[in-house]
Amino acid sequence: MSQDNLINFGAERAKRIHDLNDKRLDEMRQAFEQVMPLAKAGKPKRKGKSKKR
Template sequence: MSEDGKLIDLGAERAKRVHDLNDKRLNEVRNAFEQAMPLARKKKPKNKPKKR
């Protein structure tokens, strides 16, 4: 009736699709967050070591 080579694991396909959707959503949220609060490149303060 059907060939074994053409069987599709629906669970695995759904998992891939859900993963892709979650990745897309995460990237959208990350981009929105970076626009709202851009990451400032902080320079390390050049403080002299404290004398004890």
């Protein structure tokens, strides 16, 4: 038998578990973004002109 046809079941299982966890993480991220939208990256807003002393 050739070495090319061997399947590493441990690696395949780890890949599937990683994909499932990644999918679950994306679903959670989308749920949180609907409830609490992330602030857009940009310049920080200033509240007003600072007073000189």
